[in-house]
Amino acid sequence: MSNKKQKIKQLSIILVILAMAIVMGAGIGGITWIIKKSPDISNYGQWKTSESTVIYASNGKVLTKLYKENRSYVPISKIPKDLQHAIVAIEDERFYEHFGLDIKGILRAIWVDLKHMAKVEGASTITQQLARNALLSLEQTFSRKFQEMYIALQFERMYTKDEILEFYLNEISLGDIYHNAYGVQSAAKYYFNKDVWELTLAESALIAGLPKGPNAYSPYRNLEKSRNRRNIVLKKMLEHGYIAKEEYEQAIKEKIHLEKAKENNAEIAPYFVSYIRKKLIDKFGSELVYTGGLKVYTTLDLDIQNKAKETTDEALEKYIPTTTRKSGQSKLQPQLGIITIDPNTGYIKAMIGGRGDDKFNRTTQAYRQPGSSFKPFVYATAIEQGAGTGTIVDDTLKEYKTSLDDKEGASWIPKNYNNKYLGPTTLRIGLAKSINVMAVKLLDRVGIDNTIRLAKKMGIKNLVPEDRNLSLALGGLTKGVTPLEMATSYGVLATGGIKTDPIAITKVEDNNGNVIWSNETSRNIVLKESVAYLVTDMLRSAVSRGPLVWGTGWRAYLNRPMAGKTGTTSNYSDAWFVGYTPDLVTTVWIGEDSPTRMEYPKKDKQGNIIKDKNGKSQTEIVSSGEAARLWGDYMRKVVQNRPVKDFKRPDNIIAKEICIEDGLLPNQYCPPQSRREELYIEGTEPTKTGKLHKETAQIKIDKSTGLIATDYCPSDQIVTKTYQVDTGIIVDQNGVPIKKLAPETKLPLKDENGNYIYEQIPSKECDVHGPQDAGEEIKNKIFDFFNILRGR
Template identity: 55%
Template sequence: MSRFKKVSIISIILLFAILSGALIGSVAWIVNETPDISNYGRWKPSESTTIYSEDNKLLSRLYQENRVYAPIDRMPQNLQNAIVAIEDNRFYEHYGVDPWAIGRALWVDIKGGGIIQGGSTLTQQLAKNALLTHERTLYRKIQEAYLAIQFERMYTKEEILEFYLNEIYLGHSVYGVQTAAEFYFDKDVENLTLPEAALLAGLPKAPNKYSPYKNKQKAKVRRNLVLEQMKKYGYITESQAEKAKNQPIKTENGLERKEDKAPYFVRHIRKKLIDMYGAQAVYNSGLKVYTTLDYEMQTKAEETVKEAFKDYIPSVNKKEGKGRLQPQIALTTINPQNGHIKTMIGGRGEEEDRYNRVTQAYRQPGSAFKPFVYTAAVEQGYSPASVIDDTPEAYQVGSSSEDKWIPQNYNDEYLGPTTLRIGLAKSINVMAVKLLDKVGIDNTIEVAKKMGIKNIVETGAKNDKNLALALGGLTKGVTPLEMASSYGVLANEGVRVEPISLLKVVDNRGNVIYENDSNKKIVLDKDVTYIVNDMLESVLARGPIVWGTGWRANLGRPAAGKTGTTSNYTDAWFVGYTPDLVTSIWIGEDAPSKMKYKIKNEEKLLSANENEAKPNTNTISSAETARLWSEYMRKIIKNKPVTEFSTTDNIVSKKICIESSKLPSKDCPENTIREEIFIKGTEPTEECELHQPTTEVKVDTSTGKLATDYCPPEKVRTYTYQQETHIKVDENGVPIKKVDEETKVPLRDDEGNYIYERMPEEKCEAHRPDSLQDKIKNQTDKIKEKFEEFFDISN
């Protein structure tokens, strides 16, 4: 052998050794970089967190990969066979890598001039999907093959198939066959039929292409191919295959099922979960979350709100505010006995709207705050029959004597001495301010706080310690959830229950890791709440004795509540309740402005009395919220038993004079006598002294003096005066005060006592007998003629 040949052979051997070493080294390095799967079976892939309503309806899934893990024993055999038949028919024969499949795929690729078919086994697909990237490189293929062999070495075929069926992507952000069964067929995986199993088995090749939501025809062709493969490999008979092929594709839910039910509530829950466990756990660890929401009630709430904005509440598009559509709305219902939040609508539902007005919007409550004032009064011994004088009053609000505040009633109308029941039912501003002044601002704030109002400002240059508190003029405001919870104290006989939305959290192993109990505390006496409930029922009354501002909310069964419209119509409220449910509704623009809108059609909307047509604009007020409240509540209480507000043995009833709050006297007019309720010890024991024997007197209105027989009849009016005091009284026998003509504030003397209108003491002398008057008229006419003649001559 020549020297050249020897050198060549040695060079070739060295080159082969170097290349082999490099190849072995490269493979060893790749293998070393490959993930360890020795513990793969001990943990599950990323699972979505599922959120359920109280009645076990799925509300939403939170996930990075939308997956619910299912064990192999829950998967029907037809599904397992379908996957094997279409994806890897030699699955039970190979050891992770199938040379026959690789050779077949290589031949197809060579003929096609590119990568057309892959030779990956089902085990290799598992390795790729679970642990590797999807890039087509030699490096990744070596890792994939190595991992497949390791899977086959460490796990059984049944375990590998379970891993694969839970790992695969099946379109529309759905991972795993359990989630896919729910998404496409609204059922658990164990209940899949043969055609349904075949359809799911056909998806992994091209999930979006073969999705029945994208193209039913292509989905059917792919499904039938799977059935053919199952028949070919002996998993089903020819008759079974033909029968399944003839089945139409029925999807029980559309793509809209991806959307959250009760989206504002779901985001409320999501925030709580992330605060408790962190985002990584919430989106990956497969928690099961059980909430307080009532799915049926939520659906009815959403339907009612949608109908209202279509029917009688106008909408506009604005750039200002958290949401584009205005006005916005917040609605929430709670169970006052356990604090469970049953419904939550935090806005108009725009996709980009993430501002939950139920929990985040602090708005002025207006007259919806008045029940706190009245509750404080009842705690101090006031009754529904207690009388407040509904006449204007000036209050000092600054250091200067001219710094006065004079609260006004709606339409600038005043009722005089009026009971608390009527004052609350009619939402009379002046009475509420006067009552607050008597009860005390600090006492009222304390009642509001213990009932659940949390953001009253008590310190600083601008605070809530002023009489405007009675009218809901708060520095920060309240949320609709606060209002619902606070009114819930009244519905729940004085027991305060913190509102809750989260009931239980279960991990993916079935362990309960969080359970929520209602936090209860007695804050009001039962007698007090019964009295206030009874007064607030009058708000919903519609005559003949009382016609409340919330009459549109009348349900025809025991219910109570309060309207609230802020100044300039920037906020409209109705917070109402039955003994079982409390619902708070707020309507307003995010950037507060008057809710006055032009009506699009030419029809005139009728006002409350249905006789007077409104102008061609629509101003939103508590009338609309009360109507909406009634429409919604009627739906959710339908077919539910009627329940009464619980009374106690400490409640008594008495006939009283509503003008004086005392027992009727013989002089009290019949229309001032009412049956009223009291807490024992607060009922009146003395007779009315306000009403006294009266007499009717005719007065000449042109002179203000007692009329005579000679006064013209058109100038004469008959007025009623007390016989003893000569004080003028109204039709109910109530003394009439003199008032300032400009402010309508009653006048007082130097000692602070009211000045009353009294009967005139002198008779009219301006009008005399006709004969004398005729003489006077004749003389006057003659003088007039002489003057006219004189002026004519002068000219």
């Protein structure tokens, strides 16, 4: 052989070897890539694929589910053999024989496809379908197909046939376009409202027929097509010996009875569900919440929640108007919020976050001005400093400087909403009647900083330095409060001084039933029991219907021990009622999303606007009266069958009869209507006898001159005044000295020493009227008498 031929031969051998090396290298590289890019399935049995998180109400009923794929995992032991056999018969008849790849099936599929020159028959085994889902990709490429085959082999190597079938039956999509159902348990619930272990043979066959095309074979979309597919599955089961001929013939005759599960109650409490979802995501992250199969146990009481919704719907139909706005979180206005908590546990029992379908929760996200519902914090501060329910504040106008730096001396004169002033008044009456002037004066007395400190302790979170002004007494806050904050802080009064943080979730379990979060009740003493009791006792008067006092919250009265407070902002943009029994606290808020005066056209029952005789539209204003009415209508339903409980009275609370005009022990001149028992913390009760009331007498005064009336003064110009005998000071019907007021401002006048100036009886008799005035009056009376006779 020549050298040239020898070299060619050697070169050929080298090229062949090199080609073989390249091919082998490519093969090894491809295999390495497949292994590297394929997911690890060694812990597949632990995470058990994506599973729905279930949220339960307090009674154990399913409230809603959170999921990317609606799935409830069940072990193979709970899946009926009929369903297992049906799936194997129709999807992978040699499942128990192959090692993950069905070679016979692959060859048959290739032959059929070549015969028809098209993709006609598939050859994927159950294990390959499971592997395909594990890849999280459905792209049609050779590399993905090889990955699928590799993972299928790994499944067969790591798991038993029963485990693979369990994974598959919990993984497959079985829902249609109307419902997202993954796994046989979700499908059983969706189509038949049964647990999977309750399915009949025919029902199992119907579900087994769905994997080929869940939407195409859904009985909700095409009942006849679904029945035909079911019967094909049953025939396959007969052919493979899974069922007897009698069973087959009976099953194909069985009618399909569809019944959707009524397990999703999210529409009952959508705002609560949203509130829960956010808390779960903040704690566990969205991936675990939507795919981890958590079991979330909440505090929501479905019975109370239903009563809240029912009462709200009735109120919107009967006495809360409806209008539409372009601005705000929702077009429907006014909006409202209701939240009920158990003050002893902090459990949120009911939540109405608004009306409509928006996502803005007014009970937890709306910061609004509380109006007079803030006043109890001022009164609680006064009680903490030693006041009692009979402590006196003078309900007369007073001017306050708005700023010490204001050179022009800008001032503020707080006024009562009805422009009526009672003079010296007890704290009980002041809070029950929601008297503005008294609240401001009391805040000035007890200190703004002290009140802010106490309100924060009780649960008001968003008080800021800008709130350090006297308008705080009337609820004029910079940021505002939420209904949940108000319910929490009033709960301190209900429990006798214990602040309980609100709770919506009691515990969370993972998909294996292990508790991964337990939410314990957090309780802290923030008020003395005696202080809480006295404030509660005054707030009981605030919902009283008389006779001693008629409170502003009378519409909320429950005919059992309860307490509460109304609140309306000065421009009627917010209306509140916060009330409580010993075991439930409820806040009701009404207002427009964009703070707007709640004044609306008055309408008749047919929805027509009511007009006056001049054709002008009549209007109605929504205020705390509507909030109190809604609260009462709702809570009467809630407490109807509950045992009656009273607020526990501490041992150091004592009752003392006082004169309610001076807050001291009554003296001999204190009138009967002014004597009343009031409550005090032992050691703070009054011990001195009052001197406000004195011996009185009456005198007739001529109105036209302001002098003592004589026999000659016209009788229609004469008024009788009561005065103190030793001072000459004129008193009112309760014997209280009457202050002189400035004509324009109506502010009480004071002397150089800062003492009030009182109305005095005149020292001189009238010298304007004489005998002629008396004669003229007699003539007029005779004339009137004859006119009466003629009229008869």
